[in-house]
Amino acid sequence: MQTFNTNEHPHRRYNPLIDEWVLVSPHRSKRPWQGQKEKVNTEQLPPYDPTCYLCPGNARSNGTKNPNYTDSFVFENDFAALLEEEVASEATTHPLFQLKPERGINKVVCFSPRHDLTIPEMEVSAIEKVIQTWKEQYIELGSKDFINHVQIFENKGAVMGCSNPHPHGQIWAQSSLPTQVEKTQKNLEKYYEANKRSLLQDYLDAELINKERLVLENDHFAVLVPFWATWPYETMIISKRHFGTIIAMTKEESTAFAEILKGITVKYDNLFETSFPYSSGIHQAPTDRVAHPEWHFHMHFYPPLLRSATVKKFMVGYEMMGEVQRDISPEKSAAILRDLPNLHYKLTN
Ligand code: H2U
Numbered sequence: 001m002q003t004f005n006t007n008e009h010p011h012r013r014y015n016p017l018i019d020e021w022v023l024v025s026p027h028r029s030k031r032p033w034q035g036q037k038e039k040v041n042t043e044q045l046p047p048y049d050p051t052c053y054l055c056p057g058n059a060r061s062n063g064t065k066n067p068n069y070t071d072s073f074v075f076e077n078d079f080a081a082l083l084e085e086e087v088a089s090e091a092t093t094h095p096l097f098q099l100k101p102e103r104g105i106n107k108v109v110c111f112s113p114r115h116d117l118t119i120p121e122m123e124v125s126a127i128e129k130v131i132q133t134w135k136e137q138y139i140e141l142g143s144k145d146f147i148n149h150v151q152i153f154e155n156k157g158a159v160m161g162c163s164n165p166h167p168h169g170q171i172w173a174q175s176s177l178p179t180q181v182e183k184t185q186k187n188l189e190k191y192y193e194a195n196k197r198s199l200l201q202d203y204l205d206a207e208l209i210n211k212e213r214l215v216l217e218n219d220h221f222a223v224l225v226p227f228w229a230t231w232p233y234e235t236m237i238i239s240k241r242h243f244g245t246i247i248a249m250t251k252e253e254s255t256a257f258a259e260i261l262k263g264i265t266v267k268y269d270n271l272f273e274t275s276f277p278y279s280s281g282i283h284q285a286p287t288d289r290v291a292h293p294e295w296h297f298h299m300h301f302y303p304p305l306l307r308s309a310t311v312k313k314f315m316v317g318y319e320m321m322g323e324v325q326r327d328i329s330p331e332k333s334a335a336i337l338r339d340l341p342n343l344h345y346k347l348t349n
Pocket of ligand 1: 080
């Protein structure tokens with residue numbers, strides 16, 4: 001019988017954040033591909049687009065004019081998925097037909113007045129302004145009595161369903177904990193109760209010993225391809241200090257966070273020399289006015305691209321019916337990302 005080798009043999013890995021397994025099939029990454037190819041977007045965007053609803057001074061769909069903003073700019077989503085208004089409702093009694101009204105507020109955050117820049121091409125000082133806006137929004141929205149969770153996220157690239165290339169993210173604040181967050185919270189809590197330590201602190205300490213999944217680090221943050229990553233080039237930014245929310249970040253940590261955000265997104269753009277699409281989001285303690293020592297600030301990046309700017313991974317078939325699966329090993333993905341230049345490819349070509 002052959003001896004088990006993580007680079008050759010199919011195996012399953014456990015994700016302790018959501019209590020789920022992922023199937024890893026490293027021997028399969030040489031599989032030929034004759035399926036879908038995305039069109040490479042080589043279009044050079046203008047710094048200002050008179051038809052863009054996010055550019056400074058332009059009108060949005062409902063006629064509201066954006067101010068002539070100079071750094072980041074927040075506005076209430078004109079097509080909000082959640083509404084603030086309270087509605088009277090009767091409790092449902094049938095366990096198979098549970099339903100409850102949900103209240104919330106949705107915002108859009110423009111990262112820069114420049115239509116043609118995304119995070120990897122922005123100055124660190126400009127990214128720090130975005131972080132400051134995220135902090136202010138977390139405080140403002142989280143202090144409302146009916147808001148128990150504030151989700152900060154970015155969908156980047158048309159392939160992720162992003163409707164406009166102008167650099168922007170969104171914030172969805174609501175009364176309930178969304179499913180993914182609730183699952184994560186349960187697992188963080190279970191670990192904290194058993195060990196009196198943060199799960200992600202212990203995980204990060206262990207990762208920083210041999211650093212095989214580490215992509216980048218600075219004094220305050222590390223970026224790694226998680227042991228249990230599902231997307232080919234999935235990464236997670238973890239704070240080195242154990243704190244639960246973005247508002248606990250010191251000035252120095254905010255600068256380090258801006259630097260690491262730029263660092264990982266530059267590497268992403270350099271991977272296939274394209275504006276790299278992803279969904280990213282901050283996971284942090286809820287705003288439910290309860291102490292949450294189990295939470296440890298982190299940010300996920302879920303990028304769909306697999307082997308070029310045109311071939312993406314699909315979460316289909318077995319993944320929908322059974323469990324998520326990956327071919328390239330997280331260790332190999334981390335080594336590839338780690339070895340990429342730290343300077344954006346547009347500045348070297
Ligand atoms: P996406 O590109 O990720 O779809 O985000 C853009 C958001 O901007 C989207 O949620 C909002 C959409 O509802 N939007 C406005 O609030 N006003 C507009 O005039 C157009 C789009």
